[in-house]
Amino acid sequence: MNSEKIIIIGGGVSGITTALTLQLLGCQTEIYTEKKAENIADKNTHPEFASLFPSASVIPHSVYSNQLEELFQSSQSFFYELRKRSFPGLTLQKHFEVFEFEKDRPEYGDWMMNFNSLEEFHPREIPRRSLSQDVYGWAFDCIFADWPLYFPGLITLYKESGGEINQRKIQKREIPSLPADIIINCSGTGSPDLFDDPVEKQMILKGHLLHKPEASLITNSNDEIISYNYTPKASIYSDSSGNACDVYCYPRKDGWILGGSRESGFLDNNDSETEDSPIENTRAYKIDSLDIPSAVIDLNQEILNTTFGHSLEQSDKLSALMGYRYIRNKENGLRLDHETLDGKTVYHNYGHGGAGVTLSWGCAIHLANKIISLKRSQMQSTLLDRLEEIMFDKKT
Template identity: 45%
Template sequence: MSKRRNVCVIGCGISGLSVAKLLQQHEFNVTIVSESDPRIIHSDPTFSSLFPAASVIPRSVNSGEIDSLFEESLSHFDALHEQQFPGLKIHEHFELFASGKDLPGYAQYMDAFSTLEEFRDSFHPTHSGLAIQAGWKFNCYFADWSLYYPALLNSVLEAGAELQIQSLEKDDLRDLPFDIVVNCSGLGSVELFNDPNGLLYRGHLLQILEAPMLKNPNGDTVSYNFSPGAEIYHTESGNAQDVYFYPRSDGWILGGSRQEGRLDEHGIWTGEQTISPNIEIDGTVIPEQIFTLHKNILYETFGMELDRFTKRKVKVGYRYLRKKEEGLRLETEEIHNRLFIHNYGHGGAGVTLSWGCAEKVRQLLRKNVS
């Protein structure tokens, strides 16, 4: 384009920032409107980009475009990694199961993918009481959140984006002083854009502070997911749960949970509750399995005593996932005689698909703006 165009991005999570960064690189002036100030540490569970596991793996999202979006994202992560962008790392990641499991559709895209049969006799995470029956490993990108998110935010602001801290209501959309608006508001889209097609999940993360990075015998950083079976770990409605482990520069992230529900008119969680067995850590009740399963695996695999690390924090966050029949929303809409481009409903794949979705937004802009 011959002159810079002005665009408003609603939302300052990973989707909004990725869109802003990419549009800046293609000669757009960007204003970001965010209800929460991302420069201030707070515990708002609706601001999901404060609570990501941040592995680049295409799971927990509904879309017929996942393959193309993921491939596009990978190309951007490749470039960022080559540039040594802060916090972007590569893990040897294991996904392990106490029962049989079919290979995932993303197997073809993951570097150095191999199945349990190929590495059963070599290093991999283990549990003393639960035999691993199926699984795979691969190398994947991981965004070390305490480094990656602030670096991305700073790069967008330093490139000239204006950040406006403002809580938007539906009626405010008419008065936004922009011809082009990109909606990356996530859960906020339910009210702002009358979208009834979402599912809300609550997740618990246990952060172990001042814990070391954990490596395999070759010196590569290791992370894992482990599914022990529904008889060991399930939600109130009986859905099987898994736990995951990611080492970061500020400690370990131990997850997780996936409880389905909604928020009432006061923003209070209504839905599946944390059932027994549970424990209270940092003033919050979490499923006990998040602690006990990791405790066993970390000791059996790395000789690490989880009880040694007493500095702990619990984070509770929400993930907004659109239903399968609707799926991730990446499309245009005309509202109040201006162009809106929607980019939300990523579920647990916000980081994973961030750059692919940002590129799709750019393409939609090019197609609809002369």
């Protein structure tokens, strides 16, 4: 085990998960973070803090890495183990990815549990706009992290394992004087301000979200919780380049999370975005002072009503959010490497795109494996044993 202090910069899901992993493995860790999720009342003032906005299904969407398969499978298997141990907020969902045009099977189809073509389902089981509409795609089982339960549970476990969280903004000039020889950078969009990044243009996707509170879980005849991404023809909903856009619905215990949009742009020097390909809107609904693409409500309403008999109206008590997914670049956007700076070893863990939650455990275990001399199987066993000890002590 390692008693040397390790500093983690960033208090989002990647920072907390990485720090918790090292803490459970016997390291002394401290998180430095400018923002704590529990202290932010207005999420729209911090669209760059991705951990305020996850849906959060364990699916490798909108992320680019040459290590994706290994990281995802490591993360997914650990999430399943956490669920077996009743970790707060982890559920299993039947997730549908539906298209109104033919679509190639995704690479991650080989990695998901119970992956099946839509041809295996009765037409009435498939989320769709109308039963007469021809649809294509697939469905699979996936872990879902119910965010208001899972993320606070993660933070609580980190603190109970002896971890510290120091709320302060770190400046680049302070890095050499930080009281640790190992620094792990999980600062997301703040990373280019703290460390040199080889990518010149930092890509983001900006996304609209809606929350419908107190909406009931969406289930099928087998009592499976259902979520979906649905992509209509481009003539129905597209960006300015003519690319078809999807809408989605993820049920949580506190209601539904609905979307979406994927407006691409680039970070400027002030961590704000410059627009590249905005959603092509003929209509928008004004909710909480945000212009929400009308399709987010209208298409979801049509799907929810047609398939499940549920209602979604603009007049519902909806709250609107706008957040960033930090893609970084489409060649190898995830940065998971290390460098030596001023005598310190700095490990980078950012650029997760739409898969921050999805890859959180895989990236954390990958970095821990670089720092601590343990076999991967022994590391996972140690993590789970220590986690169970803390959860058991808490119950008793």
